[in-house]
Amino acid sequence: MSIVVRDPRRADRATVDAFAEFGVATVHEAQARTGLLDPALRPVWSGAHIAGTAVTVSVPPADNWMIHVAVEQCRDGDVLVVAPTSPSEAGYFGDLIATAVAARGVRGLVIDAGCRDVADLKRMGFPVWARHISAFGTVKETLGDVNTPIVCAGQRIAPGDVIVADDDGVVVVPRLEATAVLAASRVREEREAALRKRYASGELGLDINDMRERLARKGLTYVDREPTDDH
């Protein structure tokens, strides 16, 4: 059976929007180094940074019918997340579908398959993270599911989960953990801001992190150059 779940519960909007302050690396670390999608998913143009709520789509290989079905379920602040049921390099998505979802306020696409019309997507400023760039066309023959939990690039993603994506990649935050992970991201960012000042003033990670004693215990030995060594 193929199903479309209408209007799934989404993470709280203010919480989702606040995630846009934080990079993927920060969010990933803040949730104990979990949630990162396979880094083989790359932005098709660089410089985008988005946070939004997942609308999930499970699609057959080289068939983008369910993406058209999913567009109707998208709302302002969503991110479309598409996973094929078996690997596919086909170009499921391009500037036409991007135009349709952008008109609904969708913030970007994450797809564990191919995407095309990259120059147009860049011109439009519509962000996409994809495993492949491919002009290979798709058909509209076989059903799939919209807004059911999927596995996309190695991570379970449920509809309404938070997706954060930037030049480093894509991370998912489960909807019910969003508030806690946002707070942990803030703490981490404040800690990094303080560290950044210390590094800028010339302090070394060796001292800031008390690494010297541990390095010595591991056997690291410093050797002064021999006086006769004139290389």
Ligand SMILES: O=C([O-])CC(=O)C(=O)O
């Ligand atoms: O139409 C398609 O199948 C995908 C595409 O190229 C577009 O959305 O522009």
Ligand SMILES: [Mg+2]
């Ligand atoms: Mg096209």
